[in-house]
Amino acid sequence: MKKSHAxxxxxxxxxxxxxxxxxxxxxxQETASYFPFYIALLAGILTVVATIKQxxxxxxxxxxELFHENFMNVLKYVGWIVGYIVLIYVVGFxxxxxxxxxxxxxxxxxxxxxxxxxxxxxxxxxxxxxxQFMDLKWPSSLITFx
Numbered sequence: 001m002k003k004s005h006a007x008x009x010x011x012x013x014x015x016x017x018x019x020x021x022x023x024x025x026x027x028x029q030e031t032a033s034y035f036p037f038y039i040a041l042l043a044g045i046l047t048v049v050a051t052i053k054q055x056x057x058x059x060x061x062x063x064x065e066l067f068h069e070n071f072m073n074v075l076k077y078v079g080w081i082v083g084y085i086v087l088i089y090v091v092g093f094x095x096x097x098x099x100x101x102x103x104x105x106x107x108x109x110x111x112x113x114x115x116x117x118x119x120x121x122x123x124x125x126x127x128x129x130x131x132q133f134m135d136l137k138w139p140s141s142l143i144t145f146x
Contacts, residue, residue: 004058011051018044080104092141094127 021040025033080100087096098120105116130136 004054008051008054008058011047011054015044015047015051018047080108088139088141090142092143093138094124094131095141097127098124 018040022037022044025037025040027033028036084096084100087100090096091099101123102116102120105111105119106113111119127138131138
């Protein structure tokens with residue numbers, strides 16, 4: 001992926017964020033919705049202007065510079081993070097952390113299974129101890145019995 005294409009994609013995503021903010025501002029009370037709505041509207045307009053400017057610049061010049069030398073590795077690690085977030089949503093923070101840590105250490109760090117188990121166990125003990133002594137409330141899961 002080229003830098004100019006990545007920049008264009010980022011601008012489109014930012015516009016989607018501001019558009020979502022405008023929609024969400026409509027659910028506020030009438031007087032409370034003015035400020036966030038108009039800020040999001042102004043930011044959305046500026047994003048559209050920046051996007052048009054980027055497209056014009058892209059057509060005039062041929063940018064061959066890559067976004068990142070190892071773009072597939074970047075996508076792989078983004079996948080790891082997204083997978084962890086989905087796992088937290090599905091099974092809860094503590095169990096997701098144990099699963100994620102074990103699998104990550106096994107495949108990415110290429111540690112032995114014994115070292116992965118020891119590291120994961122130590123992390124589990126630490127997380128559970130923190131939960132008990134500090135009365136922490138970790139994110140819950142879709143599966144309520146965990």
